[in-house]
Amino acid sequence: MSVSRDAVARLLLNRFGSSSVLLGEDVRERPVSKQIVSGCEALALLRPADTQELANMVRFCVEHELPMVPRAGMTGLVGGTVTSPDEVALSLERMNRVVSVDRDAQTAVVQAGTPLQAIHEAVQAHGMQFPLDLGARGSATIGGMLSTNAGGNKVLRYGMTRDLVLGLEVVLPDGQVMNSMYSLLKNNTGLDLKQLYIGTEGTLGIITQAVLRLFPSTDDRHAALCAFESFDAMVQMLNLMRAHAGPALSSYEVMWNAYYALVTQPGRLRAPLSRDYPLYALIECEYPERGQSAQNGERFAQTLQTAMEQGLVIDAVIAQSESERGALWRLRDEVHYIRTLSPIYSFDVSLPIGQMQTYLRSLRSELQARWPDAVFIVYGHVGDGNLHLAISCGGKEDAHTVEQLVYEPLAAIGGSVSAEHGIGLYKKPYLQFSRNPVELAVMRSVKTALDPKNLMNPGKIL
Amino acid sequence: MSVSRDAVARLLLNRFGSSSVLLGEDVRERPVSKQIVSGCEALALLRPADTQELANMVRFCVEHELPMVPRAGMTGLVGGTVTSPDEVALSLERMNRVVSVDRDAQTAVVQAGTPLQAIHEAVQAHGMQFPLDLGARGSATIGGMLSTNAGGNKVLRYGMTRDLVLGLEVVLPDGQVMNSMYSLLKNNTGLDLKQLYIGTEGTLGIITQAVLRLFPSTDDRHAALCAFESFDAMVQMLNLMRAHAGPALSSYEVMWNAYYALVTQPGRLRAPLSRDYPLYALIECEYPERGQSAQNGERFAQTLQTAMEQGLVIDAVIAQSESERGALWRLRDEVHYIRTLSPIYSFDVSLPIGQMQTYLRSLRSELQARWPDAVFIVYGHVGDGNLHLAISCGGKEDAHTVEQLVYEPLAAIGGSVSAEHGIGLYKKPYLQFSRNPVELAVMRSVKTALDPKNLMNPGKIL
Numbered sequence: 060m061s062v063s064r065d066a067v068a069r070l071l072l073n074r075f076g077s078s079s080v081l082l083g084e085d086v087r088e089r090p091v092s093k094q095i096v097s098g099c100e101a102l103a104l105l106r107p108a109d110t111q112e113l114a115n116m117v118r119f120c121v122e123h124e125l126p127m128v129p130r131a132g133m134t135g136l137v138g139g140t141v142t143s144p145d146e147v148a149l150s151l152e153r154m155n156r157v158v159s160v161d162r163d164a165q166t167a168v169v170q171a172g173t174p175l176q177a178i179h180e181a182v183q184a185h186g187m188q189f190p191l192d193l194g195a196r197g198s199a200t201i202g203g204m205l206s207t208n209a210g211g212n213k214v215l216r217y218g219m220t221r222d223l224v225l226g227l228e229v230v231l232p233d234g235q236v237m238n239s240m241y242s243l244l245k246n247n248t249g250l251d252l253k254q255l256y257i258g259t260e261g262t263l264g265i266i267t268q269a270v271l272r273l274f275p276s277t278d279d280r281h282a283a284l285c286a287f288e289s290f291d292a293m294v295q296m297l298n299l300m301r302a303h304a305g306p307a308l309s310s311y312e313v314m315w316n317a318y319y320a321l322v323t324q325p326g327r328l329r330a331p332l333s334r335d336y337p338l339y340a341l342i343e344c345e346y347p348e349r350g351q352s353a354q355n356g357e358r359f360a361q362t363l364q365t366a367m368e369q370g371l372v373i374d375a376v377i378a379q380s381e382s383e384r385g386a387l388w389r390l391r392d393e394v395h396y397i398r399t400l401s402p403i404y405s406f407d408v409s410l411p412i413g414q415m416q417t418y419l420r421s422l423r424s425e426l427q428a429r430w431p432d433a434v435f436i437v438y439g440h441v442g443d444g445n446l447h448l449a450i451s452c453g454g455k456e457d458a459h460t461v462e463q464l465v466y467e468p469l470a471a472i473g474g475s476v477s478a479e480h481g482i483g484l485y486k487k488p489y490l491q492f493s494r495n496p497v498e499l500a501v502m503r504s505v506k507t508a509l510d511p512k513n514l515m516n517p518g519k520i521l
Numbered sequence: 522m523s524v525s526r527d528a529v530a531r532l533l534l535n536r537f538g539s540s541s542v543l544l545g546e547d548v549r550e551r552p553v554s555k556q557i558v559s560g561c562e563a564l565a566l567l568r569p570a571d572t573q574e575l576a577n578m579v580r581f582c583v584e585h586e587l588p589m590v591p592r593a594g595m596t597g598l599v600g601g602t603v604t605s606p607d608e609v610a611l612s613l614e615r616m617n618r619v620v621s622v623d624r625d626a627q628t629a630v631v632q633a634g635t636p637l638q639a640i641h642e643a644v645q646a647h648g649m650q651f652p653l654d655l656g657a658r659g660s661a662t663i664g665g666m667l668s669t670n671a672g673g674n675k676v677l678r679y680g681m682t683r684d685l686v687l688g689l690e691v692v693l694p695d696g697q698v699m700n701s702m703y704s705l706l707k708n709n710t711g712l713d714l715k716q717l718y719i720g721t722e723g724t725l726g727i728i729t730q731a732v733l734r735l736f737p738s739t740d741d742r743h744a745a746l747c748a749f750e751s752f753d754a755m756v757q758m759l760n761l762m763r764a765h766a767g768p769a770l771s772s773y774e775v776m777w778n779a780y781y782a783l784v785t786q787p788g789r790l791r792a793p794l795s796r797d798y799p800l801y802a803l804i805e806c807e808y809p810e811r812g813q814s815a816q817n818g819e820r821f822a823q824t825l826q827t828a829m830e831q832g833l834v835i836d837a838v839i840a841q842s843e844s845e846r847g848a849l850w851r852l853r854d855e856v857h858y859i860r861t862l863s864p865i866y867s868f869d870v871s872l873p874i875g876q877m878q879t880y881l882r883s884l885r886s887e888l889q890a891r892w893p894d895a896v897f898i899v900y901g902h903v904g905d906g907n908l909h910l911a912i913s914c915g916g917k918e919d920a921h922t923v924e925q926l927v928y929e930p931l932a933a934i935g936g937s938v939s940a941e942h943g944i945g946l947y948k949k950p951y952l953q954f955s956r957n958p959v960e961l962a963v964m965r966s967v968k969t970a971l972d973p974k975n976l977m978n979p980g981k982i983l
Contacts, residue, residue: 160920163760164873209711221716222684237959244954245871245940247670247682248719248955248983250964258709275764298625302737305809306768307595347767351820358813378765388701409707424947443706478707493710501971502712508970509963521713 064145066466068103072145074119086148089135093195101128101148108153110228110236110267116264118234120147126517129261131203134195136405139207139260139519143177149265149271151202157181158268165273166225166242171202171266177272187273188359190217194392208258210479212391216309216345216444217274219479220257222243222325226270227253232263245317255505260481260515263509279352280309281300281359282343285366286336286374293338296371297412297442300342303362307355308344311442312391313338318438318449323394330391331376340441341391343384350474354359391438400434400451404461407452409445410474425464426452445478464494482520490520497509526607529585533609536581536893541568547768548610552595553603554976555657561855563604572690572698572729577613579727580696582609588979591723593665594636596657598867599945601669601722608979611727613664619643620730625733628687628704632726633664640733647734651680667728669722670942674853677904678771679736680808681941682719689715692973694725702823704732708786717967722769722943723978725971741814742771743821744805744846747828748798748836752878755800759831759874759904762804765824769817771807772855773904775800780900780911784858793838802903805846852898862896862913866923871907872936880930881908887926888914907940928954944982952982962976 062070072080081089089099095298102125107113120127126146133140142148151157151172158168162185169178175189176194182189192205193211203209205227208220217223229252239252256263287293293313300308319339321328332339346355359377366372378384395404404504410418419437433452439445452460466476468487476482486503490499503521506513524532534542543551543566551561552853564587571576582589588608594601604610613634620630624647626702636656644651650873653666655673665671667689670682679685684957688703691714701714704849718725749755755775762770767804781801785792794801799875828834843855859865872880881899888895899906928951938944952961962978965983968975 070846135899140756158832161875163756163875170877189943208713210707210709214707218684218815221713222680225714231959231963235959237963238957239960241935242873243871243935243937243940245672245676245902246937246955247672247939247941247943248937249944249951250967251670251716252960252963254713254962255967257713257714277769294625302811305737307810347764348769348820349764355815409705411704413623413625440707444533445707471702473705475703475705475708475710476703481709482711491708493708495700497693497697497703498714500697501699501714501717503694504968504970505712508966 061401062123064102065124065495071103071105072118075105075116079108081106092311094132099142099148101142101146102144104148104150106150106153110154110230111283113149113265113267114230114236116149116233116494117230117232120234121514124512124514126514128201129265131206132195132198134199135203135207135355135483136480137477138485139180139481139483139516144166151200151267154199154267158187159312160187160243160273160304164185167271167273168240168268168367169199169201169271170245170268171205173201175199175201175204175395183276184275184395186276189223189271189273192222197268203267205257205269205479206260206505208479210440210443210445212312212438213309215311216306223256223272224253224257224269225267225272227256228268229256231265232512232515237243237264240268240270243374258481260519262485262506262520264515275347277345277347279344279346279355280384281356281377282341282387283359283363283375284331284387284390285340285342285363285372285378286332287338287340287371288373290338292371293441294412295339296340296366298356299366299371300362303358304344307344307346308442310341310343310442312341313441314341314391316435317327317434317436319390321436322390322393327357327395327396329386331387336374341387397436397449400449402453402455403505404450404458406450406465407478408446408448408465408469408474409478409481410441410469410472412441412444413511414472414474415441415446418472421468423463426450429453429498431458443478462489469493484519487520524585526564529587531585533565533567533581536565537574537578538613539575541570542566542711543568555596559612562606563610563836564606564805565609567609568615569613572692574654575727575729576696576698578611579692580595583695583974583976585826586974586976588976590970590978591636591664591727593668593754594657594661597665597669597945598869598942600947601945601978605803613662614730615617616729616894617662622647622649622735623704624649625705629665629704629733629735630730631733632730633667634662637661637663637666642728644735645738648738648810650683650738651735652731653682656856663731663733664728667719668722668730669943670941672902672905674774675771675807676902677773679767683716683977685716685734686719686731687734687961689718690730691718691726694977699726701956702730702732702932707874722945722981724968724982726977733848737809739807741808742805742846743818743839744803744849745821745825745837745839746793746849746852747802747804747825747834748794749800749802749833750798750835752800754833755802755872755903756874758802758828761833762824764769766806769806769808770904772803772805774803774805775901775903776853777899779898780792781852783898785850787813789858790855791848793849794836798836803849807908809930816922835837859898859911864913864915864917866912868909868910868927869940869942870910870927870931870936870938871905871940872931872934873901876934877908878938880934880936883930884926888912891915891922905940922965924951931955946981948949949982
C-alpha cells in the first residue's frame with residue numbers, strides 16, 4: 060500500500076459515508092463470535108446498503124489491496140470471520156430483507172443479511188416453510204449459512220443448505236456482480252456456479268442474495284424421546300424408522316448418557332425419561348400431506364410400539380402437544396449447558412455410522428488414558444452420520460493434543476473433520492485428515508484462478 | 522506435435538497394447554451417438570482396464586498434447602462426445618463393475634462405465650434402489666450421467682444425478698488421480714469437489730468411480746393417467762398432488778395433445794383415454810413405508826376422485842397392475858415415434874411453470890407464422906419445470922431459425938436452454954441465453970485453472 064492504514068480508512072469513510080463505514084471504537088465493540096461478544100479488530104467495518112455499494116467497496120479494496128473478510132450473524136464456530144487489524148470487515152446487516160415469496164413456484168428471494176428466523180416467519184405467512192433450521196436461528200443469517208453450507212435439524216429429510224438453494228447473486232473478488240438468481244430446479248448449462256460458492260466461506264466472493272427452495276408448511280409433526288440399551292439397538296431403530304416412515308423421518312438426534320445427564324441436572328431441564336439409560340434419541344416425523352394427522356400420529360405410535368415389543372427401545376415418551384414437543388427439542392437445542400465445563404473442546408465430525416461405535420470407544424479410552432477424569436460428551440445428528448463431541452480434560456495447553464486425538468483417526472475411516480461447521484481458521488490445521496494433497500491442490504487452483512490477489516477472506520480454509 | 526499422427530497412434534498401441542488401444546477401422550465402426558451408430562473419427566480409442574491405466578494414458582496424451590474426449594453410453598443428445606480425427610477418444614467400457622453395495626450405509630460404489638440398468642439390478646438384489654432413471658437405462662452409463670448431471674423420471678422426488686452422489690474418483694487433466702470417494706452425507710471441508718466435476722461434461726477431468734446414494738426399494742407405486750381441459754387445471758392438479766402426497770409424488774409427466782396423439786396412432790401404443798383431450802399427465806406416487814400399500818392405493822384413488830369432483834381432471838385411469846402401470850409409462854418413454862417426423866428439431870428447456878403457457882403460445886404462433894403446417898410437440902417433466910419440445914417444420918436449412926425461436930425468449934424469463942441434456946457442442950451457441958458474460962467468465966477461469974493446456978474435451982460447453 061502506498062498510503063497509510065489511517066489514510067485508507069479515512070478515504071473509505073469519505074467515499075462511502077458514515078452509515079456505510081464504521082471505524083475505530085465502533086468496530087471494536089462488535090462481536091468476534093458468539094462466544095466473544097466484542098473486540099473486533101479491523102481497519103474498518105463496511106455496511107453496504109445494497110449490492111451495488113458492496114461492489115463499489117470491493118473495487119475500492121482491490122485498488123488499495125485491502126483483504127476483505129465477510130461477517131454474518133457471528134454464530135460460526137470455526138473462526139471463519141476473524142479479522143486482523145489490516146483487514147476490512149464486510150457486514151451485510153443492512154441487506155436484510157425477504158425480497159419476495161412465490162408460493163406457486165415454491166421459492167423465496169432473500170438478501171444475504173437476513174436472519175434465518177425472519178425467513179421462517181416471512182414464508183410461514185404464505186403457508187410455506189424453509190426447512191433449514193438450527194438453534195442459532197435468531198441471529199444466524201442466510202448469507203453465513205450459505206457460506207458454510209449449514210446443516211441443522213432437518214438434514215435427514217431436506218438436505219443441507221446446498222440442497223435448498225436454486226440461485227445466487229455474488230460479488231466477485233474484482234467487484235463484478237455475478238447474477239445467477241435462477242429459480243429453476245433444472246439447469247444443466249455448464250458449471251453449477253452456485254455450488255461453487257456455497258460452503259466456500261467467502262473465499263471466492265461474497266454472496267449477496269439467494270433464491271431459496273420452499274416447501275409446504277405443516278404442523279403435522281410427531282416427536283418422541285426413546286431410550287436404548289446399546290448403540291446397535293439405536294441404529295436398528297434408525298433403520299426401522301426409515302422403513303416405516305420413509306421420507307417423513309425428519310430428525311434422528313441421538314444423545315449419549317453424559318449429554319442427557321448434563322442438560323437434565325437439577326435446576327436445568329426436566330428429564331422426561333430416567334437419566335440412567337446409555338443412549339437417547341429424539342425422533343421426529345414430519346408429514347406434509349394434508350388431512351392425515353390422526354392416522355400419521357397412530358402410525359408413529361404404532362412404530363414405537365413395535366420397537367418396544369422388539370426390545371429395541373427400552374423406554375419412550377411421545378409428545379402429546381406442541382409444548383411437550385418443544386420440551387423434547389430443548390433437550391437437544393440447549394447445548395449451552397456444555398459451556399459450564401472448563402476447559403471445553405468442541406468438535407463437529409462426520410463418519411460412517413458403521414464406524415461410530417469403534418471410533419468413540421477408542422477415542423474415549425485414549426482420552427481416559429491421558430486424563431483419567433476426562434468428561435466426554437457426545438450427541439448429534441446420527442441419521443446424517445454427524446456427531447458433535449465436547450471434551451473437557453487437561454488444561455488449555457492440551458487443546459492441540461485433544462484435536463489430534465479426535466481428528467486423526469477420521470482419515471483412515473473416510474470421516475470428515477467438519478460435518479457442518481466449516482473449516483475457517485480453527486480447523487485449517489486438520490483439513491489434511493479429510494482432504495488429500497490432490498484435492499487441496501485442486502481447491503488452491505480454483506482459489507487462485509478466481510481470486511488471484513488473494514484478497515477474499517485470505518488464510519481461511521486453505 | 523513433433524511426431525506425426527500415425528506415429529503417435531503407433532506409440533499408443535505399443536505402450537498400452539491392443540486390448541486397451543483401438544485404431545483405424547476399429548474406431549470408425551464405433552457409434553458417434555444414439556442416432557449415428559458408426560463413423561467415429563478419432564486418432565485412437567483408448568479403453569483403459571482401470572483407473573491407473575487411464576491415468577497413464579492421460580499423462581501420455583498430455584506429453585504429446587493430444588486432446589482427449591471421454592465417451593460413455595453414446596446416448597447423449599448434445600454432441601458432448603463428438604471427436605475430431607486429431608483427438609483421442611477415451612472409453613470406460615471396461616471399467617463397468619458395481620464394486621460394492623452397502624445396505625446399512627445406503628451406498629453403492631460403481632465404476633464409471635457401468636450401465637444404469639446394471640446398477641439398478643445390482644442394488645435391487647440388496648433390497649435397495651438407485652432412483653435415477655430414464656428411458657436409455659440399458660446403454661447410458663453412470664459416468665455419462667455424472668458428466669451431464671442427468672435428470673429423468675424421478676427428479677421430483679429424488680433430485681438429479683448431482684443430488685444422488687456422495688463421492689467421486691476423477692483423473693485430472695494432468696493424469697493425477699483425485700480420490701474423493703467419500704460416503705458421507707455431510708462434509709463441509711472447503712470446495713465441494715464432486716459438485717465441481719458433476720455436470721461439466723468431461724471438460725475438467727474424467728470421472729472414473731462414484732459413491733452413489735441408495736434408497737430402500739419399494740413396489741408400492743400407484744400411477745394414473747389424467748386428462749385436463751386446460752393448462753391451469755393441470756397446474757392446479759400438480760399442486761393438489763403435492764399437498765395430498767407430499768414427497769411421495771415421484772413423477773408428474775405431462776403430454777400435450779400432439780404428443781399423445783402421435784404415440785397412440787393406430788399401430789402404435791394403445792390409448793387408455795380418448796385422444797382428443799388437450800392435456801394428459803402421467804402421475805405416479807412412490808411410497809417407501811412398509812406395509813401401507815392398500816391404504817396408499819386408497820389415498821391415491823381418493824385424491825384423484827377429489828380432483829374429478831372439483832372438475833380439475835376430466836378423465837382418468839388408474840393402473841390396476843404392474844403391467845398396466847408399465848403400459849402407462851410406455852406412453853411417456855417411447856418418445857422414438859417422434860423420429861417418424863422429418864425434419865425434426867428437439868429441445869430440452871426449463872422455465873418457471875408460471876411462464877410456460879405464455880412461452881408455448883408465443884412460440885407456437887411464431888412457428889405457425891413462418892411454417893403454417895409446423896408440427897409442435899410438447900411433453901415433459903412439468904413438475905420439475907422441464908419441457909421437451911419437438912418441432913417439425915421447414916427444411917434442414919431452418920434449424921438455426923427454429924433454435925433461435927426456442928432459445929431466445931428463455932433469457933428474459935429466467936429459463937434454461939438445457940434442463941437435463943447438457944450443452945456439449947450443439948447447444949454451445951445458445952448458452953448465452955442462459956448464462957451471462959460474468960458467469961461465462963467465471964466458468965472459463967475455472968476451466969483454464971484446472972486444464973491449462975485445454976486438452977480435456979476441448980471446445981465443449983465453452
